[in-house]
Amino acid sequence: MKHPVPALLLLIALVFPLSLLAGRVWLDFTSTPNAAVILSELRLPRSVLALMVGAGLGAAGAAMQGYLRNPLADPGLFGIAPMAALGAVASFWFGVSASVWLLPMFALTGAAAGMALLALIAGRTGGIALFTLAGLMIASLAGTLTSLAISTAPNAFAMSEIVTWLMGALTDRSWHDVYLAAPLTLAGIGCLLMTGRGLDALILGDLAARSLGMRPAALQGWLIAGIGLTVGSGVAVAGIIGFVGLVVPHLVRPFTDRRPSSLIVPSALAGALLVLAADSAVRVLPLVTELRLGIALSLIGAPFFLWLLLRMRKGLA
Amino acid sequence: MMLRAKNLILAHRLDGVSAAFQPGRITAICGPNGAGKSTLLCALAALIRADSGEVLLGDTLLCAMPTQIRAQRIGYLPQNGEVAWDVAVRSLVALGQMPRRDDAPEVVERALAALDLLPFAERPVSTLSGGERARALLARVLAGEPEWLLADEPLAALDIGHQLTLLRHLRRVADGGTGVVLVLHDLALAMNHADRVLVLDCGKLVKEGAPHEALSEQLIAQVWGIEAHWIGEHGARALVAG
Numbered sequence: 001m002k003h004p005v006p007a008l009l010l011l012i013a014l015v016f017p018l019s020l021l022a023g024r025v026w027l028d029f030t031s032t033p034n035a036a037v038i039l040s041e042l043r044l045p046r047s048v049l050a051l052m053v054g055a056g057l058g059a060a061g062a063a064m065q066g067y068l069r070n071p072l073a074d075p076g077l078f079g080i081a082p083m084a085a086l087g088a089v090a091s092f093w094f095g096v097s098a099s100v101w102l103l104p105m106f107a108l109t110g111a112a113a114g115m116a117l118l119a120l121i122a123g124r125t126g127g128i129a130l131f132t133l134a135g136l137m138i139a140s141l142a143g144t145l146t147s148l149a150i151s152t153a154p155n156a157f158a159m160s161e162i163v164t165w166l167m168g169a170l171t172d173r174s175w176h177d178v179y180l181a182a183p184l185t186l187a188g189i190g191c192l193l194m195t196g197r198g199l200d201a202l203i204l205g206d207l208a209a210r211s212l213g214m215r216p217a218a219l220q221g222w223l224i225a226g227i228g229l230t231v232g233s234g235v236a237v238a239g240i241i242g243f244v245g246l247v248v249p250h251l252v253r254p255f256t257d258r259r260p261s262s263l264i265v266p267s268a269l270a271g272a273l274l275v276l277a278a279d280s281a282v283r284v285l286p287l288v289t290e291l292r293l294g295i296a297l298s299l300i301g302a303p304f305f306l307w308l309l310l311r312m313r314k315g316l317a
Numbered sequence: 318m319m320l321r322a323k324n325l326i327l328a329h330r331l332d333g334v335s336a337a338f339q340p341g342r343i344t345a346i347c348g349p350n351g352a353g354k355s356t357l358l359c360a361l362a363a364l365i366r367a368d369s370g371e372v373l374l375g376d377t378l379l380c381a382m383p384t385q386i387r388a389q390r391i392g393y394l395p396q397n398g399e400v401a402w403d404v405a406v407r408s409l410v411a412l413g414q415m416p417r418r419d420d421a422p423e424v425v426e427r428a429l430a431a432l433d434l435l436p437f438a439e440r441p442v443s444t445l446s447g448g449e450r451a452r453a454l455l456a457r458v459l460a461g462e463p464e465w466l467l468a469d470e471p472l473a474a475l476d477i478g479h480q481l482t483l484l485r486h487l488r489r490v491a492d493g494g495t496g497v498v499l500v501l502h503d504l505a506l507a508m509n510h511a512d513r514v515l516v517l518d519c520g521k522l523v524k525e526g527a528p529h530e531a532l533s534e535q536l537i538a539q540v541w542g543i544e545a546h547w548i549g550e551h552g553a554r555a556l557v558a559g
Contacts, residue, residue: 200412200415203412204400204457205395205397208399210364211362211364211388211391212412213385257404258402258403258408
């Protein structure tokens with residue numbers, strides 16, 4: 001199967017209605033009180049948001065792995081997600097997180113600052129090593145500042161809010177979040193699609209890619225914009241949701257011709273499907289409180305990552 | 318159109334190299350390790366910019382040419398032969414068409430056929446032998462139908478049979494009007510298969526001319542520091558050291 005898009009669309013079409021019904025209370029239109037309101041104001045925006053966040057993370061992961069020519073690459077490597085998280089944490093620190101718009105705006109400002117910093121440090125040379133190192137340093141700095149914000153939180157409630165938010169979740173999200181994330185995510189995926197030809201050329205290495213007309217600085221520009229918009233908007237509405245960008249391209253790659261350009265759209269769809277399914281699952285798990293989506297996906301992603309490392313080690317041996 | 322390098326200087330790598338390359342001919346660039354061969358090839362492909370000097374294609378400065386046009390006209394095959402993802406041979410060869418505005422599947426088929434790759438077209442690159450992989454990478458450049466083919470040690474790591482097969486293909490390409498510039502370590506291959514040879518040493522062009530002139534025993538002694546003698550007939554010479 002070299003064209004997985006129809007199959008993924010079909011799976012999403014099957015899982016999406018189930019996700020609308022799934023929850024601590026399974027929706028039954030004949031017996032559940034206010035079923036229509038629960039559906040339209042809680043379940044529907046949450047499921048749409050899961051699709052958006054997952055699609056953005058999946059597409060960003062595929063582009064990152066293509067750019068770095070490394071199957072272990074993850075969108076978090078460039079420091080944009082940690083910077084977005086730092087922005088959101090700042091909104092808790094300053095006590096403005098209760099506003100519908102201010103928390104995501106702080107997160108998006110953090111993501112934009114990360115993108116600008118990355119472009120400023122590495123954008124002119126187009127060199128992959130400098131770009132990656134700059135991303136790692138930005139991620140490290142953002143992580144440190146986030147820890148500082150937690151340790152100096154003005155009160156215990158703010159600290160608890162920050163820690164809980166960082167775990168990532170789609171609980172109690174509304175249409176406001178969808179209106180914010182959807183256009184940014186779609187624009188970001190559009191930017192990532194623009195990187196397709198350049199990423200394909202990079203299959204042959206940097207020199208050969210440039211001989212084929214790949215312009216490193218332009219490629220980096222599209223990549224920064226694409227990852228900034230998809231990951232930044234995802235973090236703004238859902239917190240840190242790890243491993244989707246790492247795992248999804250691996251799941252999809254065997255069903256494509258393995259060119260990075262052919263992986264972006266299927267990864268977006270598979271990411272959407274994975275987050276939608278995982279978010280539905282955390283709702284129905286019989287736990288006292290709902291398992292955070294970020295934790296659930298890490299529980300899936302970390303063993304997968306280890307399995308990937310073992311497989312690579314076997315390949316090298 | 319001629320490809321010309323004019324007084325190329327790049328710190329510690331090239332020291333005032335000037336040379337003219339003819340279309341329809343095979344030119345070999347030879348020299349010991351660190352002589353600047355690969356650097357010169359990269360400069361000819363406009364993949365690195367020299368500190369001073371210029372590269373011209375016809376009368377046009379290569380660095381002033383739009384990237385896309387330059388990519389259409391000059392095909393470059395790097396030394397390492399990297400293929401990051403395990404794509405099928407046909408997909409790999411089709412990458413060569415990237416600089417063109419229109420996809421031409423028949424050109425990809427022609428490049429696959431020219432290098433006897435049609436039986437492997439759907440196979441992943443990782444399943445190819447060294448020789449098949451080298452042919453696939455060369456077919457990738459041919460699929461772009463460039464005016465110039467610049468290849469950095471395309472014969473390295475190939476056995477003699479595959480070397481000769483690849484050289485026959487390159488001769489056919491040159492006969493079709495494409496300018497072929499090869500970095501070669503094997504002086505016998507340069508002597509027997511190139512139309513013209515450039516010898517570099519420490520970033521300087523020390524000799525340029527027909528193979529028997531440029532690769533004289535005296536020059537080999539001077540540049541490589543070895544006593545060596547050519548034996549055999551014209552077109553089938555071997556270099557014997559000592």
